[in-house]
Amino acid sequence: MIKDYPPEAKFLIEHDKNIMGHIPEYVLQEMTNDKYKKFLVKHTKIPEELFSSLSWNLFAEAISRLNLAKLLPVLKFVNNEWCTGDKMEKYYKKSPSCPMCGAREDLKHVFSCNSPRAKQTRNECVYSINKILSKSDDEISAWWCSIINGCFVSLGASPVENSSLPGEDSYVLASQITIGPLHLLQGRLHSAVVIHMQQMDVNINKQILSLHLLWKMAATIWRTRNQALHGTTKSERDFKKKMTLDNEILMILSLLRSNQLPHRTVPLGYSFTIDSKQAWLRWEKMSLQAQNITITNSHDIGEYTHATSTLNLGSSSQRTRSRKCRITRQVNCK
Numbered sequence: 001m002i003k004d005y006p007p008e009a010k011f012l013i014e015h016d017k018n019i020m021g022h023i024p025e026y027v028l029q030e031m032t033n034d035k036y037k038k039f040l041v042k043h044t045k046i047p048e049e050l051f052s053s054l055s056w057n058l059f060a061e062a063i064s065r066l067n068l069a070k071l072l073p074v075l076k077f078v079n080n081e082w083c084t085g086d087k088m089e090k091y092y093k094k095s096p097s098c099p100m101c102g103a104r105e106d107l108k109h110v111f112s113c114n115s116p117r118a119k120q121t122r123n124e125c126v127y128s129i130n131k132i133l134s135k136s137d138d139e140i141s142a143w144w145c146s147i148i149n150g151c152f153v154s155l156g157a158s159p160v161e162n163s164s165l166p167g168e169d170s171y172v173l174a175s176q177i178t179i180g181p182l183h184l185l186q187g188r189l190h191s192a193v194v195i196h197m198q199q200m201d202v203n204i205n206k207q208i209l210s211l212h213l214l215w216k217m218a219a220t221i222w223r224t225r226n227q228a229l230h231g232t233t234k235s236e237r238d239f240k241k242k243m244t245l246d247n248e249i250l251m252i253l254s255l256l257r258s259n260q261l262p263h264r265t266v267p268l269g270y271s272f273t274i275d276s277k278q279a280w281l282r283w284e285k286m287s288l289q290a291q292n293i294t295i296t297n298s299h300d301i302g303e304y305t306h307a308t309s310t311l312n313l314g315s316s317s318q319r320t321r322s323r324k325c326r327i328t329r330q331v332n333c334k
């Protein structure tokens with residue numbers, strides 16, 4: 001079986017089966033593989049009867065030409081394995097909200113979020129796809145961008161600026177939509193799209209490039225979303241992490257207080273390290289558990305969100321920092 005994998009995939013399989021999981025087995029083999037079809041029906045919701053309408057050859061060829069660095073992220077994307085909000089909620093009981101607009105996030109939402117930042121990212125991506133493809137052919141470039149735009153709109157996104165849309169009567173777009181507009185962005189094109197490309201004399205290399213550009217666009221959109229979620233720099237990420245931990249600390253603290261339990265110095269505020277916050281939480285949760293006190297994640301969290309957000313956690317001067325320490329100490333002395 002392994003001999004069917006491209007050389008890049010062998011490396012991954014030998015070094016860490018867990019990371020790749022089931023992905024390469026199904027994807028890198030024959031695209032008509034029954035197991036992979038079943039996998040797609042389950043995970044990407046392609047109606048089984050539409051399998052033959054898809055251009056599997058182009059999809060397979062485009063995947064096989066990826067280098068190792070791009071292979072894994074692309075496979076994760078095309079197999080719907082991004083950890084979007086809905087999955088974070090399902091598997092980790094985290095918030096399912098889009099970090100840019102607050103709506104419930106699923107894969108579809110990632111590509112149709114109408115927050116200013118998401119819109120701007122789509123504009124920039126389509127602009128750069130147009131720029132690359134129009135080097136050799138303006139007509140094809142404009143057409144391909146209009147199809148992408150049409151898929152975005154069909155998902156619920158507002159139209160990309162400075163890019164046209166296919167006419168209402170576009171057979172090509174309508175065909176793709178029968179399978180699902182998201183599948184185009186993932187590289188699963190309806191045969192009508194590919195036939196149209198051939199009629200426009202788009203050679204195979206350029207067809208593959210068109211798919212690679214889609215995946216690159218998806219990666220950019222996903223990166224923007226992740227930056228909104230985690231912050232762009234380390235200090236921004238730390239800041240968010242500390243805010244989240246502070247919320248949890250306040251929640252535990254209120255439990256400790258309402259049960260009149262003694263506790264360690266409360267590491268609230270930006271000047272405390274993430275480690276010290278986590279250590280405090282571990283310790284005090286143990287102490288609650290020892291008293292058979294149930295910790296529920298939703299406990300009073302809303303009430304404290306406002307309280308923490310007023311703390312000047314970011315660029316606190318020495319003065320505000322020492323004042324906060326004093327507050328902390330008071331909390332502890334009580």
Ligand SMILES: [Zn+2]
Binds near residue numbers: 098102103109114115
């Ligand atoms: Zn959103």
